[in-house]
Amino acid sequence: xxxxGSPPPEFLSVTDVAHVAxxxxxxxxxxxxxxxxLQVAFTPLGVGVGLAFSAFGVYRLRTAWVRYRWLRQxxxxx
Numbered sequence: 001x002x003x004x005g006s007p008p009p010e011f012l013s014v015t016d017v018a019h020v021a022x023x024x025x026x027x028x029x030x031x032x033x034x035x036x037x038l039q040v041a042f043t044p045l046g047v048g049v050g051l052a053f054s055a056f057g058v059y060r061l062r063t064a065w066v067r068y069r070w071l072r073q074x075x076x077x078x
Contacts, residue, residue, distance in 0.1 A: 009071045020064045026057030 009016070030053025037046030 006067075009067050010074070012068075012071060016064065016067070019060060023057045023060035023064065026053050026060070030054030030057060 030050045032050075033053060034047055034050030037043060037050060
């Protein structure tokens, strides 16, 4: 039984590509926020926001990779 709530994708949509592009931008943006916060003035909120951006970007990239693998498996079975 699958643990995920969303069904396997049937095709790669423009929305999926946009989500991957934004996730690819979120990781370096979060790193930049964290580094600049540590360089200028250490604030827990700034570091937290930077780390959260990076972590959420990595999570979205992982989710996109899993959905892409599902798509390839589905196309292989058809």
